[in-house]
Amino acid sequence: MNGALAKPANSLTKSIKVAVFYAALAVAALIWFTPVITLIITALKDAGDFAINGAFSLPKSIRWENFSEAWETGVKNYFWNSVIVTSVKVPVGIVLVSMAAFALTHMHFKWADRVFTYILIGLIVPIQMTLVPLTLLMNALNLIDTLPGLIILYIGFGVPFGVMVMRGFFRTIPTAIIEAARIDGCSWFRIFYRIALPLALPAVVSLCILDGVATWNEFILAQIFLRSDENRTLPLGLVQFYTQFSTQYNQLAAAVLIAVVPIVLVFLFFQRYFVAGMGGAVK
């Protein structure tokens, strides 16, 4: 009797607790997302609406032209530059770091620990520490203000993080598998691309995504080594766009959204790989 009475009361307080929990989370999430919501609303407004009502109101009428205008005023160019840089840098980088990480984990390499420590230095070095000599080097090689030059720099700076992630994953591949293939007379190169790399596919996908996002977002190297407007990548181009058209907030917001959309798509579709990749970085 007593238990039967207590039960509904309990479940009532429980569902109230759940409701409060959800409400609190929803409010927190809304506040957290306010900058993004503001950005979207601004991108849909016409200039007059924004000038009168600011960001903090729904658009009177939706103006899609902001996007096409921003695209034509230069974002198109920045966008394709970013696409080129990212789509060359990421695959090339992955091949290089996977080979290196494989050598550090499964090839009975005496120097593995020392080489890994040497590579990790690059993870913490402030980029400012390299800028002046890199400027001299890029000048000497005639690579200033070229996308290939920037890609080479990105590949070099991507080595530490990539090796760390891939090494973390390769370590989880049992040595027995590699040894068995050795005994069957498989060459190291074959073992690498027929056994180790396919087994490491989840890590490769994680790294592709983390690396792709990082490359898409990179600012300082692009700022130092790209000089002409036609070569600018997105983050740099957007800041430039801002200093040039600082009053056309609606177009600016549209430009920012165009830059962010690919990231959002990658994030939505491959979300779990962000977690997996960072897990590898800690292991």
Added chain:
Amino acid sequence: MATLSKLASLSRSDQKVLPASRSVKARDDRLRFLPWLFLAPALVIYSVVVVYPMVYSGYLSLFRWDGISPTKVFVGFENYITLFTKNDVFWIALKNNAVWLVIALFLPTSMGLGFALLLNSRFRGSHIFRSVFYFPAVLSLAVVGLIWTWIYHPDLGLLNQMLRAVGLKALTRNWLSDPQIALYPVIIAATWNAVGLPMLLYLAGLQTIPQELHEAAKVEGAGPIQRFVYVTFPLLRETTLIVLAITAINALKAYDIVYAMTNGGPANRTQLLSTWMYFLTYNYNQTGLGTAIAVILFSLTMIFAVPYIRFMTRKT
């Protein structure tokens, strides 16, 4: 029976392994250079692009040089002395870096832990909330800077509009142009971006804590706060160390967001060592001073990085 024969065949193949592995070893000895071959492409490009410039910067910081002329004058530690004794902006930047670092060690880390604790248990919609709270972390800092610059806009920005709407007009100000406070709005914007990573790392850390420990503590009569203090947090010690190290290293790397939001202004009040290095080197042609700042920034980073690297290369 089947398993027995399998075992037998396994042990037979084991016997074969011994002589075979010896010959593999002999072959490996002949191919000792092979790991280097696998490492070469990555190592060469990394050494040329990262390590060599790093060392050369250290060397350049001992010269007075404008970055262009063919002659460099060796001056020993003069650049460092100049920075510490004659360069006021250097001190502003150093102080700003310190403020940024201290805030970064507390704010995004504890917020990341808080979100992780809230979202660790699987309830309906938990992954949506995880995405929402993680999302700012995937945006470029230049973009984050631009978005928040509009939020801080004196007339049209969301912040001042909200303050006016709730009758706090007295609190409105030109956030990014007020020399007294301009650094803090920038740090807040950076925090919005910096919470995601600690959250992710803490979520991963929380997954490793066995549920039985919580159950046991519950049975012993421990409330949620006690369980956090005596069970969860001690078991997150390793995660916390990693989070603090990475956050500190990232905080010292801050550059793009300041460049996008204030460009070091007003009156150099938001300069960081990283941005001031850029100004000295590329705007004022003081390459010697610029590289000296880079070396100082590097040394500061090493304080947090050495324990981190030790941890990453630990024997397991």
